[in-house]
Amino acid sequence: MGIGQGRMMTVSHSAIGPAGVLLARLEGVRNSGRGWVARCPAHTDRSASLSVAEGRDGRALVKCFAGCEVLAILHALGLELADLFPQRIADASPEGRAASREAWRQSGWAAALGVLSREASVVLVAARALADGHPLESEDHARLLVAVERIEGAREVLA
Structure with missing residues (x-):
C-alpha cells in the first residue's frame, strides 16, 4: 500500500518525516505543485481540499481550503500538533x-x-x-x- 492509498498506516517520524507521517494517514493523496493535496479527514470531502507541504525546516504545513482547523484534522487522523514538527536531535554531551x-x-x-x-x-x-x-x-x-x-x-x- 503506497502513500495515500490506505488509512492509518504506522510510519515512524525518523523514516519519512512529519509530512510523510501525515500523508500516510490521508486518502486520495496526489502531488500538487511543491506539495500534495488530499481529502480532508475532518469533514466529508469529495474533492481534495487539504493541502500538505513540507516547510524548509522540515515541518509539515497543513491547510484545509474548506476551513477545517488544523487540530480537527490532526484529531481525525489520531495525531497531535507535535507530529507536524521534526524531532529534535540533541547531543547531551x-x-x-x-x-x-x-x-x-x-x-x-x-x-x-x-x-x-x-x-x-x-x-x-x-x-x-x-x-x-x-x-x-x-x-x-x-x-x-x-x-x-x-x-x-x-x-x-x-x-
Whole structure:
C-alpha cells in the first residue's frame, strides 16, 4: 500500500518525516505543485481540499481550503500538533551543549544583523527626507521610532 492509498498506516517520524507521517494517514493523496493535496479527514470531502507541504525546516504545513482547523484534522487522523514538527536531535554531551549554545548565539546574531539592515534603511529614508527639508508625517515619525527601538534591541543581541 503506497502513500495515500490506505488509512492509518504506522510510519515512524525518523523514516519519512512529519509530512510523510501525515500523508500516510490521508486518502486520495496526489502531488500538487511543491506539495500534495488530499481529502480532508475532518469533514466529508469529495474533492481534495487539504493541502500538505513540507516547510524548509522540515515541518509539515497543513491547510484545509474548506476551513477545517488544523487540530480537527490532526484529531481525525489520531495525531497531535507535535507530529507536524521534526524531532529534535540533541547531543547531551558538554561539547554538544556548547555547540548548540554557539549555534543559538550565532542565529541571534544573524537575526540581529537582518534587523539592522532593514531598520537602517528606514532611518536612511527618514534622514534623507529631513535633510531635503521635508518634515516627517506622523506615520513616518512613528515608524522611525519603531526602527530606533528595533536597532536598540539588535544592538543588545550583538553586545
